[in-house]
Amino acid sequence: MLRKTSPRAALIAATLLASVAMPAVADEASGTLNVAFTKELENIDSYFNSSREGVVMQRAVWDGLIYRNPETNEYVGNLATSWEWIDDTTLEFKLREGVTFHNGEPFNADDVVFTVNFVAKEENGVKTQRNVNWMESAEKVDDYTVRIKLKKKFPAAIEFLSGPVSMYPNEYYAEVGASGMGLKPVGTGPYRVTEVVPGQHFKLEANSAYHDSPKGQPEIANIDIRTIPDVNTQMAELFSGSLDLIWQVPADQAAKLGQMGQFTVANESTMRVGYLQMDSAGRSGDNPFTNKLVRQAVNHAINRQELVDALLQGSSKVVYTPCFPSQFGCVQDVTEYEFNPEKAKELLAEAGYPDGFETAFYAYRDRQYAEAISSYLNNVGIKTDFKMLQYSALRELNMDGKVPLSFQTWGSYSINDASAMVSQFFKHGSLDSTRDDEVRDWLDVADSSTNPDERIEYYSKALEKITDEAFWAPMFTYNTNYVFTDQVAYTPTPDEVLRFVDMTWN
Amino acid sequence: MSNAPDPLLQEIQGPSPRQMLKTRALGHKGLLFGMAVVGLLVLVAILAPVLAPHDPYAQSLMNRMVPPVFMGGTWEHPLGTDHLGRDYLSRLIYGARVSLLIGAVAALISGVIGTAMGVAAGYFGGKVDAVVTFLINVRLAMPVVLVALAVVAILGGSLTVVICVLGLLLWDRFAVVMRASTLQVSRRDYVAAAQVIGASTPRILLTEIMPNIFNNLIVVITLEMAHAILLEAALSFLGLGVQPPTPSWGLMVSEGKNMMLFEPWLVLIPGAVLFVLVLAINLMGDGLRDVTSPEGRS
């Protein structure tokens, strides 16, 4: 929500302005772009971290065989020049010639074979197994031809090869091992790493010998990344000129920064959906959420539009489906629950809770949203005992079926298909709080079918039942803000990945 | 005036200890100021439902971060509203309850633990003393903030957990002071006399020792209460203390921090109130010490 700028705010803005003007120019001259990460990255090697910051580094330092244009979603060759399906589970690649790694090692089939065989092996401990465990192995046909064998049919293989699967230098890796790769990473990407202080500081330098990649050539000579967990401190650094770009800026701060006129604020939607998960299966014992009327009451109690307008802002949207609207199969023709606290109270009374009830309420991020949600619930008589946990801790409780009500979010790994979200949570997995057999059977059909019409039909059935039974209370989609000084030119993409190679000086 | 003591008699006897205490207390500005402020805040905490202009939990997302009246706001929300549009003044008033409750109960718990240990060590000496001294050393060696954060992280933040953790961590000063005071008192003649006439140990502790170390105990309770309030605020600030929507001043600073560069009052107001409360309690404690130990301030 924006208010008129008071004289005092104008004064502060003026003071800030005065302190902003000078140092940023110096940065441009020296060719260094200063960026902040919010999270301490455990390992720069993207196979061994599971964070957004890791994806950013992976795109800068390494390359995949394939590249997906983030605007057109078209797949083009990167380290490979062409590929074809030999059969349902074999892909053959022709590799690009003349590519070298940052340490001078030439790129060829051996590197691909080594990388695939290494990451596909579970013992090697790649953090996000889902990214790699569909591959069986790779074999060399000749120096620049390689085949990747899949474990079973996997239509999303191309998507994964253009995303998380990037290529290691085999000789270097044999020499330094996993820890060496984490401390002195070597890839083929547009930027090479010159300094790593684990969790705190990363320095990148443009790769002047970068191959003719669809990613484009790097323009900014140096990137300096510091970890500053607090957004507030990040902004202070932005004002003092020692940062040029911050991202994942909360809506309120982004709005204020935009008003100052010194910074570009770019807002992009993300695939992340925020929802309330209710224990309708009764795994946490006999609880009110096993009653459909109670779940419907919860759905009516939340003012989704107000949450979006006042808190999330930007390009966020209200959703009623347990998936992101753009995902294939995520049909929007479902039961919608309008904001109606009176109706919620009536439903609660009908369900046998005329005076409401008390429940534990868990969340792991966005305390502010969770607090607002719990206030809506309190309003209709559902008293919440709020518990903020780390993701891993909440996940553990959830898998043990000890969570009656929680505020959850899911980003679908930016995969544009409903299976990445609905099927993740409604197929009796350990995180399924619903356990509806019918829904599971429909999703099985939808997930494995190769006929798009059939897939849509079965996802529709599942989504209709899920929303009709109010198993969840889906609420909103997320967005993210990028704020940078006027010296920087950058257009963010909807996949929430910061691409240094696309940035230029104004 | 008929009740006034005979001036001549008073000159011979000198003022009674109680009168001297009163005179000194009334002459001690810090003590008076401290007691006045603490008294006022206790009153505010008790009368919170009457005094608060709004429900401290009532959110209004369309009225977020309205500035206080002296910064261009309206009297509808004299101190503005927070990031969820809740009335800041009302949350501050209810926050006084949280701070005082945590301070008082935590000081009480640690007071009971520390006093029991200190008195036992001072009175019995020998092995008991050695064990207690050792425990005090162990306790002092544990980094309070770190341990408290870790425990709250494990058990989950709530009012009860925070009170218990602080109560179990802050007994060291009680033990140290009570041990020293007991040592001093138990060497006095009347304790020896009581022992000679065969008074039981609990009786001696309760009737001879406790009354004579009570003044010191009150002083430490006051100071530790201030300590507990500050620690709670720090824990809540770091996100591992009292959980929302409970209004805690430390939490309010932490929540306001995100908008600090644009709306500094969000941080200034709760921090200032916290500062004043802790200052007042400390002044009260220092004052009590000055007044009860005639040797003057140390």
Add this chain to the structure above:
Amino acid sequence: MLTFILKRLGLAVLVAITVSFISFSLLFLSGDPAAALAGETASGEDIEAIRRLYGFDRPMLVQYGEWLFSALRGDFGESYYFKLPVASLIADRLQVTMLLGLCGILFALLTAVPLGVAAAIRPNSIIDRLALFLSVAGQAMPSFWFGLILIVVLAIQLGWLPPSGASTWRHFVMPTIVLGYYAMPAIMRLTRAGMLDVLESDFIRTARAKGAGETRVLFKHALRNAIIPVVSLAAVQMGFMLGGSIVVESVFALHGAGFLAWESIARNDLPTVQALILVFSMFYIIFTFLADVLNAWLDPRMRSA
């Protein structure tokens, strides 16, 4: 003297072991570290495998013994999060914390001692009142709040100092003030009280009677005697401050050991938290031990204690 030192040393070791046991068992209660270790995308089987791999299924005392034995050799295990040796991780970050602690205690001493002395020379003067006010305010000041105000005023409004980080000496100014101010009141009060005591004592009167200059009396005779307990208090405060730097480091985003502790708690990174609790306790134990020895050396009466 040697007996005294040996006795104190024995006590220190015993305290250290007890603290290590308490911190180990506290965190042992924290539930299943395997889930935290496995990360966001692990399945139930992944977690079970990790549980066996790290030996979380064995009795607690066995795990403690093993941990203590390795810790004695400087091996605190591997961080769940960074997958790097905890010892090297802490060693890296400890530099910042120790530098901060050192600056903080120096700042405290350099402000508290002159103020305390000045206050003692003229009790109830304006200086005395100012000193009292500063110390009372310092005790009541929430350090996180003080830090935030400094950032707004000194870094943002005035633009004099960088708001966060640790790369130059200018980055340390604000954290030093906040941390030092936390230790200042106690030192100031002790200096003042000590000076008052000494100034009233016989040997100062004698010195004055002999016609020694006032400056000489103050600094040669009085301060030298009053400073002894102050130095040992400073050592103890230093131990406290290192443990307390967690708040200051988080406010100023200083990547020190305190900050690591906070982040590790949030990340459920058990080995790191355990090691940090032990390391911070060790600092306190070492500093108090040094203070005791110093005291005993300067004042033989203490040795019998």
